[in-house]
Amino acid sequence: MLFNSFAFAVFLPAVFLLYWLLPQRTPRAQNAFLIAASCLFYGWWDWRFLSLLFISSGVDYVAGCLLPRQTNAGRRRALLAASLVTNLGILGFFKYFGFFTASFATLLAQLGLHAEPSSLKIILPVGLSFYTFQSIAYTVDIYRGKLQPERNWIDFFAFVSFFPQLVAGPIQRAGDLLPQFQRTRTLSAAEVRRGAEQALWGLFKKVVIADNLAGLVEQIFSQHEQLGARTLFCGAVLFAVQIYCDFSGYSDIALGVSRFFGFTLTRNFAYPYFARNLVEFWQRWHISLSTWFRDYLYIPLGGNRVGAVQRNFNLFVTFAISGLWHGANWTFVAWGIFHGALYVIYLALRGKRTPPPESGGLFPPLRDLGAMALTFATVLVSWIFFRAESLGDALRYLTGLFTRFSGGTAYVDERLLIGAMLAALGLLFADWLGRHRSSPLELGAWSRLVRWPAYYAVIALIFWKGNFQYVPFIYFDF
Amino acid sequence: MSRSSISTSNGAALAHVVRRGLLFLAPVLLIGGFGELVLWRAREGWPPARVLVEWAKDPRTIYGPRFFTTNIVWIKGAMIREHRPQVITLGSSRVTQFRAPMFGPLEGSFYNAGHLVTGTSELEKVAALFLSGELPRPKAMIVGLDPWWMKIAPHRDQPESTSEHLPEASPTISAAAHLEALRLFFSEPQFPPTLLWPGTAVRDAAYGHNAIGLGALAGNGYRRDGSVLQTSMVQDYLRTRQYADRETPPVIERIRAHTHQFWVTEGLDWAQAERIVAVLRALRAAGMEVYVFLPPFSTEAETALTGDPALARWYAEYRTDLPQWLATEGFACANVRSPADFGMTDEAMMDGFHPGDVLMTHVLEALIRQAPPVSVLASIPVAGLQQLRQAPGVVPIALNPPRF
Numbered sequence: 071m072l073f074n075s076f077a078f079a080v081f082l083p084a085v086f087l088l089y090w091l092l093p094q095r096t097p098r099a100q101n102a103f104l105i106a107a108s109c110l111f112y113g114w115w116d117w118r119f120l121s122l123l124f125i126s127s128g129v130d131y132v133a134g135c136l137l138p139r140q141t142n143a144g145r146r147r148a149l150l151a152a153s154l155v156t157n158l159g160i161l162g163f164f165k166y167f168g169f170f171t172a173s174f175a176t177l178l179a180q181l182g183l184h185a186e187p188s189s190l191k192i193i194l195p196v197g198l199s200f201y202t203f204q205s206i207a208y209t210v211d212i213y214r215g216k217l218q219p220e221r222n223w224i225d226f227f228a229f230v231s232f233f234p235q236l237v238a239g240p241i242q243r244a245g246d247l248l249p250q251f252q253r254t255r256t257l258s259a260a261e262v263r264r265g266a267e268q269a270l271w272g273l274f275k276k277v278v279i280a281d282n283l284a285g286l287v288e289q290i291f292s293q294h295e296q297l298g299a300r301t302l303f304c305g306a307v308l309f310a311v312q313i314y315c316d317f318s319g320y321s322d323i324a325l326g327v328s329r330f331f332g333f334t335l336t337r338n339f340a341y342p343y344f345a346r347n348l349v350e351f352w353q354r355w356h357i358s359l360s361t362w363f364r365d366y367l368y369i370p371l372g373g374n375r376v377g378a379v380q381r382n383f384n385l386f387v388t389f390a391i392s393g394l395w396h397g398a399n400w401t402f403v404a405w406g407i408f409h410g411a412l413y414v415i416y417l418a419l420r421g422k423r424t425p426p427p428e429s430g431g432l433f434p435p436l437r438d439l440g441a442m443a444l445t446f447a448t449v450l451v452s453w454i455f456f457r458a459e460s461l462g463d464a465l466r467y468l469t470g471l472f473t474r475f476s477g478g479t480a481y482v483d484e485r486l487l488i489g490a491m492l493a494a495l496g497l498l499f500a501d502w503l504g505r506h507r508s509s510p511l512e513l514g515a516w517s518r519l520v521r522w523p524a525y526y527a528v529i530a531l532i533f534w535k536g537n538f539q540y541v542p543f544i545y546f547d548f
Numbered sequence: 549m550s551r552s553s554i555s556t557s558n559g560a561a562l563a564h565v566v567r568r569g570l571l572f573l574a575p576v577l578l579i580g581g582f583g584e585l586v587l588w589r590a591r592e593g594w595p596p597a598r599v600l601v602e603w604a605k606d607p608r609t610i611y612g613p614r615f616f617t618t619n620i621v622w623i624k625g626a627m628i629r630e631h632r633p634q635v636i637t638l639g640s641s642r643v644t645q646f647r648a649p650m651f652g653p654l655e656g657s658f659y660n661a662g663h664l665v666t667g668t669s670e671l672e673k674v675a676a677l678f679l680s681g682e683l684p685r686p687k688a689m690i691v692g693l694d695p696w697w698m699k700i701a702p703h704r705d706q707p708e709s710t711s712e713h714l715p716e717a718s719p720t721i722s723a724a725a726h727l728e729a730l731r732l733f734f735s736e737p738q739f740p741p742t743l744l745w746p747g748t749a750v751r752d753a754a755y756g757h758n759a760i761g762l763g764a765l766a767g768n769g770y771r772r773d774g775s776v777l778q779t780s781m782v783q784d785y786l787r788t789r790q791y792a793d794r795e796t797p798p799v800i801e802r803i804r805a806h807t808h809q810f811w812v813t814e815g816l817d818w819a820q821a822e823r824i825v826a827v828l829r830a831l832r833a834a835g836m837e838v839y840v841f842l843p844p845f846s847t848e849a850e851t852a853l854t855g856d857p858a859l860a861r862w863y864a865e866y867r868t869d870l871p872q873w874l875a876t877e878g879f880a881c882a883n884v885r886s887p888a889d890f891g892m893t894d895e896a897m898m899d900g901f902h903p904g905d906v907l908m909t910h911v912l913e914a915l916i917r918q919a920p921p922v923s924v925l926a927s928i929p930v931a932g933l934q935q936l937r938q939a940p941g942v943v944p945i946a947l948n949p950p951r952f
Binding site for chain 1: 558559561562564565566568572575576727728731734735805806807811812
């Protein structure tokens with residue numbers, strides 16, 4: 071079920087009402103109800119893949135319960151391995167099988183050997199990359215002794231399958247979310263309003279900005295070889311805004327909807343395009359994934375405790391794997407490596423200096439503005455790898471961007487392009503104004519006379535300008 | 549602390565949230581309700597089955613929804629099942645100007661299934677319905693083939709046609725469709741205000757036909773024979789007596805910009821063409837007479853296509869190699885480049901690629917002349933078509949223009 075679908079518009083109020091009408095002496099009935107609602111939400115897409123969710127979380131539930139009882143280090147490692155093999159096995163098979171067999175066949179072909187890559191058409195189950203990572207983190211945290219296992223299976227499954235964040239995150243840590251399933255929740259009108267504000271803003275970003283930019287971005291990227299540098303630049307900017315609005319829009323809806331049910335999820339985006347360097351960017355973009363890779367890959371590899379060379383290598387590996395997580399394509403790996411390389415270079419140049427805190431004023435200092443522009447330009451180049459069909463495509467796009475100043479032969483509607491750029495800039499401006507709040511629409515402190523017209527204006531924009539064609543969230547593919 | 553942040557019991561809080569939510573949504577619901585009222589009064593939101601009943605009562609009824617458009621697949625299927633036509637035209641909107649009166653003695657057993665097919669896969673799906681018996685087989689079928697069904701895709705996957713998904717044939721209108729219709733309605737809220745008065749007859753202004761839908765009120769929609777009445781375009785022509793590319797965006801702009809159906813290609817995709825010819829062979833093997841129609845462009849659009857290096861090869865293969873292949877396969881084919889093929893000007897075109905019904909009489913005549921002596925199509929007298937063209941009031945774009 072998509073957040074931007076009619077089915078969800080019916081599902082959400084129904085689930086909300088029933089959830090709060092349930093007896094609340096203990097949270098268990100509500101948790102059981104949430105499991106059922108989450109199964110319906112997920113099964114709406116394809117109920118068969120619910121089995122993967124049950125297998126993944128089932129193994130982690132059992133491993134989690136058994137781990138504290140084991141004192142034998144070997145057995146503990148075996149339990150952890152069972153969790154990792156199950157989750158990464160499922161992920162590897164459904165997400166990377168085709169990629170690796172095709173890559174292997176290409177490699178053999180270059181060695182003069184012929185191999186037919188598997189013709190298995192494997193569907194990528196929605197949300198797989200997210201819930202397997204959430205499950206892995208749970209077991210690893212218990213293994214490390216940082217977390218007590220959840221022995222009540224209802225609470226545990228409700229945590230893993232919680233529908234607002236099931237299919238595209240934010241990836242939650244058990245330490246943050248599980249206690250919220252264990253306590254009795256109370257309905258707060260203020261929280262519902264905050265949630266509605268955030269979800270409404272997320273929906274606006276998704277259906278008005280991201281989905282309306284999608285067609286133009288597709289047009290530019292599909293015929294980039296015939297387009298001039300100016301259009302290619304606009305294409306890259308528009309994709310940057312599209313993917314930001316698409317994914318942060320989803321995250322905002324997830325966070326907002328969770329508030330309806332008395333849950334607070336960890337923030338996933340913190341206005342990343344206002345970052346003044348790459349380190350800041352990664353503290354603001356897909357925060358739940360960045361911190362996951364930090365805690366469960368980078369730190370186990372040695373983290374900052376090792377020498378500079380080893381640390382840089384670890385960073386590089388972490389970014390490359392993070393790139394591969396996004397999709398089974400070398401373009402994503404290149405995207406990760408690009409970020410990894412620049413991140414390492416930035417750390418080397420920065421040395422021990424830390425940038426001054428951000429100014430909170432309406433107009434940033436010129437120095438900050440320059441740093442933001444430079445960071446945005448760097449990220450822009452990386453997005454070309456992310457969006458391109460192949461590495462060759464990305465390089466050709468970049469070549470065109472820096473060489474084809476005389477214009478191109480293909481046609482892109484100028485008015486449409488200018489309109490899209492203005493919309494993109496408008497969105498960034500709104501974000502700038504609201505950057506000290508969780509969303510620009512968080513107007514809780516304002517009078518109702520101001521708030522309600524603002525809400526109605528956003529609803530009207532969604533209604534009139536929203537693209538309600540079937541445009542799945544980009545991160546559903548990851 | 550504000551009152552809303554105090555949580556007493558969840559029941560009281562829930563009642564408070566629901567009350568506040570309903571109060572907030574009240575204006576939205578009121579506006580939405582008004583839209584639904586207009587759509588219902590215009591019969592836009594009528595169930596498709598009721599359209600069939602209305603056609604049975606009054607054959608001159610025009611069905612022209614502006615917003616609930618996907619049900620036409622179900623309606624056309626139901627009409628074919630009900631009337632079991634002997635001659636069917638199949639294709640995109642570019643065949644929808646074949647009309648029952650053109651078929652003389654077969655007038656009552658003709659049905660225009662145009663608009664059902666906009667690509668190769670859809671053609672395969674619809675043909676499969678006839679071959680499996682799910683739809684009754686006609687004796688003759690005229691199949692219109694658009695060139696964009698057969699294009700070599702560039703380096704990335706392109707849709708093989710503008711719309712490759714046969715819309716779900718549904719006899720109901722979903723709630724999501726209602727929401728989308730409301731959205732579109734409020735984007736362009738045009739309707740005759742008298743519509744809201746109870747008892748007002750719902751008829752189109754140009755012909756006085758019984759109208760179903762907001763499009764039909766303006767004289768645009770499907771006739772009972774499945775053909776399409778395009779009053780707005782004809783009225784536009786009558787105002788100026790000149791050709792205009794009335795498509796949105798104009799076809800000539802699409803060609804120049806390489807957008808919509810005219811994205812750059814290296815040539816005709818013969819694998820797609822083979823799939824299409826396989827369908828035609830299967831229909832013929834099932835006992836149907838199969839005629840092919842390659843629809844025209846305006847002279848202006850044709851010149852642009854032949855002169856554009858990025859499209860010329862594809863278009864030339866469509867116009868020369870494909871008809872040759874069809875001829876070797878034994879299919880009669882009306883390969884109409886432009887109205888000039890019949891000594892007409894672009895005035896005979898609705899826009900850059902939709903021929904008007906006068907031009908279609910010529911197309912049908914060309915097919916009849918190619919038909920075997922003993923065939924369904926050969927039983928249609930050509931003189932009847934000539935009479936239709938020479939009837940009083942006929943203008944190049946339409947056989948029966950509205951009074952202006």
